[in-house]
Amino acid sequence: MSTSASVQPVPGQRLLPPLQVGPHTIETPVELAPMAGVTNKAFRTLCRENGGGLFVAEMITSRALVERNPVALHILTFDESESPRSAQVYGVDPATVREAVRIIASENLADHVDLNFGCPVPKVTRKGGGAVLPWKRDLFTSIVHAAVDAAKPYDVPVTIKMRKGIDDDHLTYLEAGLIAQNAGVATVALHARTAADFYSGTADWESIARLKETVTEIPVLGNGDIWSAEDAVRMVEQTGCDGVVVGRGCQGRPWLFADLQAAFEGRPERVTPGLGEVADTIYRHGELMVEFYEDESKGMRDLRKHMAWYLKGYAVGGDARRALAMVSTLEELRGHLAALDHDAPYPGADAEGPRGRAGTPKKPHVPYGWLDSRDLDPEFEASLREAELSVSGG
Numbered sequence: 001m002s003t004s005a006s007v008q009p010v011p012g013q014r015l016l017p018p019l020q021v022g023p024h025t026i027e028t029p030v031e032l033a034p035m036a037g038v039t040n041k042a043f044r045t046l047c048r049e050n051g052g053g054l055f056v057a058e059m060i061t062s063r064a065l066v067e068r069n070p071v072a073l074h075i076l077t078f079d080e081s082e083s084p085r086s087a088q089v090y091g092v093d094p095a096t097v098r099e100a101v102r103i104i105a106s107e108n109l110a111d112h113v114d115l116n117f118g119c120p121v122p123k124v125t126r127k128g129g130g131a132v133l134p135w136k137r138d139l140f141t142s143i144v145h146a147a148v149d150a151a152k153p154y155d156v157p158v159t160i161k162m163r164k165g166i167d168d169d170h171l172t173y174l175e176a177g178l179i180a181q182n183a184g185v186a187t188v189a190l191h192a193r194t195a196a197d198f199y200s201g202t203a204d205w206e207s208i209a210r211l212k213e214t215v216t217e218i219p220v221l222g223n224g225d226i227w228s229a230e231d232a233v234r235m236v237e238q239t240g241c242d243g244v245v246v247g248r249g250c251q252g253r254p255w256l257f258a259d260l261q262a263a264f265e266g267r268p269e270r271v272t273p274g275l276g277e278v279a280d281t282i283y284r285h286g287e288l289m290v291e292f293y294e295d296e297s298k299g300m301r302d303l304r305k306h307m308a309w310y311l312k313g314y315a316v317g318g319d320a321r322r323a324l325a326m327v328s329t330l331e332e333l334r335g336h337l338a339a340l341d342h343d344a345p346y347p348g349a350d351a352e353g354p355r356g357r358a359g360t361p362k363k364p365h366v367p368y369g370w371l372d373s374r375d376l377d378p379e380f381e382a383s384l385r386e387a388e389l390s391v392s393g394g
Contacts, residue, residue, distance in 0.1 A: 022157025028052030029243030042288035051257030062091030062100035084111035098146035105154035126365035131195035134172040157186035167196035189221035229263035248356035252309025276342030313350030
C-alpha cells in the first residue's frame with residue numbers, strides 16, 4: 001500500500017519498549033481488542049500482516065467453553081503463525097472461570113487469557129456482569145484469583161480489561177487494578193469510560209494516567225479513542241501508559257497496525273491506500289472468511305458488515321455500496337470490487353476518525369440493590385450465572 005509522511009514527535013526513537021505479557025515479549029506494545037463478530041481468525045490475520053502487536057480473539061463465555069459449545073471452540077481457532085495465541089474469557093462465577101481457564105491452559109488452546117470486565121451491554125450488567133462486576137470486590141477478587149491460579153501451572157499469563165466503573169459516582173478501576181496486580185495478573189487494560197458512558201463522548205485519558213500512577217508493578221494499557229497512530233502517541237505521552245489497546249479504530253482499517261508499528265518505532269510513514277488497494281484488501285478478507293468458516297455463504301454474510309467501514313470516505317456510489325453489502329459469493333464480490341474506480345486516491349480525513357456505533361450515555365442496568373453495598377448478597381449468586389451471554393464488551 002502507498003504511504004505518506006506525517007509529523008512524528010521523536011523521529012527514529014522508539015516510543016516505548018516491548019511489552020512483556022508473562023513469558024511473551026510483544027515488540028510493538030499494541031493490542032487488538034476482542035470484538036464480537038470482528039476479531040475472528042480472518043480479521044486478525046489481516047491485522048497481523050500489517051503490523052505487530054497482541055491480537056486477541058473474540059470473547060467466549062466461560063460457561064460455553066466448559067460445556068464444550070462448538071461455536072465457542074471454533075472461536076479459539078488460530079493460524080499456525082499466530083504467536084502468542086490470545087483468548088478472552090468472560091464469566092461471573094469463579095468456579096466456572098477457573099475451569100474454563102484450566103481447559104484453555106491444560107489443553108494448549110491458547111497462550112494467553114484475557115478476562116473481560118468491560119462489557120457495558122444492559123443484558124449483562126442487569127445481571128451484575130461485565131463492567132459493573134468489580135463493584136462487588138470480593139466476587140471480582142475471587143474470579144481473578146481463580147483464573148490466575150488455574151493458568152499458573154502452565155505458564156499462561158492472565159490479563160484483565162476493565163472500565164472505570166459503573167458511573168462517575170461508582171468508580172472501581174483503581175481498586176480493581178491493585179487487586180489484579182496483587183493476584184498475579186500480567187497486565188491491566190483500562191477502557192477510559194464508565195458503563196454509563198457506553199461508547200459515547202470522549203474517553204477520559206486522565207483516568208489511565210491515574211491507574212498508571214497507582215498500579216506500578218505490572219504494565220498498564222490504555223484504551224479509548226485511538227483512531228490513528230497519532231492518537232496512540234498522544235495517549236502514551238499524556239498518560240505514561242505502557243501500551244495501547246485498539247478496538248473500533250481498526251474496523252475496516254487493518255493497515256492501522258502498520259501505522260501504529262511505525263509510530264512506536266519512531267518512523268513517520270503512514271498507510272494511505274487508494275480505492276484499488278482497499279478493494280484488494282476486501283477480497284483477501286473475503287477469502288480468509290471463507291477459509292475460516294469453511295462455508296462460502298456464511299463467510300460472505302459475515303463480511304458484509306465490514307463494507308461500510310472499509311469504504312468510509314471513499315467516492316463509492318450508493319448502488320455499489322448496497323451491492324457490496326449483499327454479496328453472497330466470492331465471484332460476486334470480485335465482480336462488484338472490479339467495478340470500483342481503482343484509481344481513486346486516498347480521501348484523507350474523510351476516511352479517518354471515529355467509526356462504529358458510539359451511541360449515547362445510558363443509565364446502567366444493575367440488579368436491584370446492587371449499589372447498596374460493595375459486598376455480594378448471596379441471593380444474587382444464582383442470577384449472576386445468567387449474565388454469561390455471548391456478547392461483545394469493552
